[in-house]
Amino acid sequence: MTGSLFLDLHVHIGRDGEGKAVKVTASSRLTLANILRECVERKGIDLVGIVDCGAYGVLNDLKALQAQGELVELSRGGWRYQERLTLFAGAELETVEANGGRAHQLCFFPSLSKLEDFARFIWQKVKNNRLSSQVCYLSAHQLYGEVKKRDGILIPAHAFTPYKGIYGNCAPSLEEVFGEAAADITTIELGLSADQKMALRIPELKERLFLANSDAHSLDKIGREYNEVVMEAPCFEELVKLLKGRKGKIIANYGLNPRLGKYHRSFCHRCGMAASAHVPPVMSCPVCGEGTDFVVGVLDRIVWISTLMQGNAKNGAHPNARKAAPNTSADAENTSYCYQVPLEFIPGLGKKTKEKLFRSFHTEMNILHHAEEGALKEVVGEKLASLLVKGRRGELQTTPGAGGIYGRIEGSDRL
Numbered sequence: 001m002t003g004s005l006f007l008d009l010h011v012h013i014g015r016d017g018e019g020k021a022v023k024v025t026a027s028s029r030l031t032l033a034n035i036l037r038e039c040v041e042r043k044g045i046d047l048v049g050i051v052d053c054g055a056y057g058v059l060n061d062l063k064a065l066q067a068q069g070e071l072v073e074l075s076r077g078g079w080r081y082q083e084r085l086t087l088f089a090g091a092e093l094e095t096v097e098a099n100g101g102r103a104h105q106l107c108f109f110p111s112l113s114k115l116e117d118f119a120r121f122i123w124q125k126v127k128n129n130r131l132s133s134q135v136c137y138l139s140a141h142q143l144y145g146e147v148k149k150r151d152g153i154l155i156p157a158h159a160f161t162p163y164k165g166i167y168g169n170c171a172p173s174l175e176e177v178f179g180e181a182a183a184d185i186t187t188i189e190l191g192l193s194a195d196q197k198m199a200l201r202i203p204e205l206k207e208r209l210f211l212a213n214s215d216a217h218s219l220d221k222i223g224r225e226y227n228e229v230v231m232e233a234p235c236f237e238e239l240v241k242l243l244k245g246r247k248g249k250i251i252a253n254y255g256l257n258p259r260l261g262k263y264h265r266s267f268c269h270r271c272g273m274a275a276s277a278h279v280p281p282v283m284s285c286p287v288c289g290e291g292t293d294f295v296v297g298v299l300d301r302i303v304w305i306s307t308l309m310q311g312n313a314k315n316g317a318h319p320n321a322r323k324a325a326p327n328t329s330a331d332a333e334n335t336s337y338c339y340q341v342p343l344e345f346i347p348g349l350g351k352k353t354k355e356k357l358f359r360s361f362h363t364e365m366n367i368l369h370h371a372e373e374g375a376l377k378e379v380v381g382e383k384l385a386s387l388l389v390k391g392r393r394g395e396l397q398t399t400p401g402a403g404g405i406y407g408r409i410e411g412s413d414r415l
Helices: 032-043 056-067 112-123 140-149 174-184 203-207 236-243 298-314 351-361 364-370 373-380 382-393
Strands: 005-011 047-050 071-073 079-081 085-096 102-108 153-156 187-189 209-211 226-230 249-255 336-339
Touching (some): 056 071, 085 112, 112 140, 209 249
16 A cells, blocks of 8 residues: 555646647646656645546647657556656546536546547537547537546546536536446546535445646646545556545545636526525526526535425435445545645746745645745745644634635735
8 A cells, every 4th residue: 555645636738739729718737758857856745637638739749749658558457657757547427317407528548548438429419629628519428438447437527617517517416427337436526616515415425536636737746736635546547446446545535625616606607696604505696587697606506405304304205316336435424625725826936936935845736735834934934834823723814705706815905
């Protein structure tokens, strides 16, 4: 069994090796090679999932790095980089349900041959095989079947967000989306606007595991949310066992306070009403009423689903009859959730000061987890050291986000 490892399973590619856009909204510096170096040299991430490897140009980049020997494909799945980092290669795709609901799904594969076979299948279903997060015009259940055929694993991405989340935009239960395959969906991604405590209000999720991932659109944002895990070995085979609850352990999810997420509370774009002053769930604007300009927040959606599920149970219905696979030996309640504030979000911590921290402590994981307050004071002074430690303890005060606008750490004009 390895020591604990840091895992971020949702990082995007901005440009491929030919300089062509992959994730249009992502930084051009987010290339496959740059991500690998950033994880090793600055972030201290041990396991990274890159979710655009099914795009035509990125798949070619992966093949090239493997041919050059910079990436070594592991016999038990995944790729090893500099004997310090394991890459899990995957694709993020947008599924479409019969009711019109759309959601993003993360799909990971053990080998180049399985990944390439999946990519060639998906290229027949999307409009542009060079771009990330494409609509594939399959249902989540259909996509799961294709992933399973190729020995992959599927994880619903940012499951509660109002536009592209399973719960946020499709249905109040996994079974309504995945049918009989719902029991195989043992892990979900929380997203920036939710934490473990919120998600556990939904009864069927008490049997499942959670991941906090960065959904990084720039190099700096890699590891803004991440996980501490223990695995028998840093390979795909053991990742699957971990996410199925069969072996290993997710020790902790490290995430932003969900109040900082862009969709934590409901928001009306017509009148500017933010629901932060109202008791959840706020499912329509108290000023304008129903309308397409109203966005239901993550907290509001979760409270609404929780109430709905409890009501169904009282009436004799059992919408959560199919739970996680019976061999699951772990659940989310055995995983701690720690509020974590990444370096770039610490008020007053500029680029030069950040470089001083890296020179002294080498990686962001060292700074956030291991550097003692006294040592931090010597490098950045008492005020910033205090903020870093408060961030580590989850003690920084926040104002909630809504309607696509991030919340803020008090004393900062940005997140």
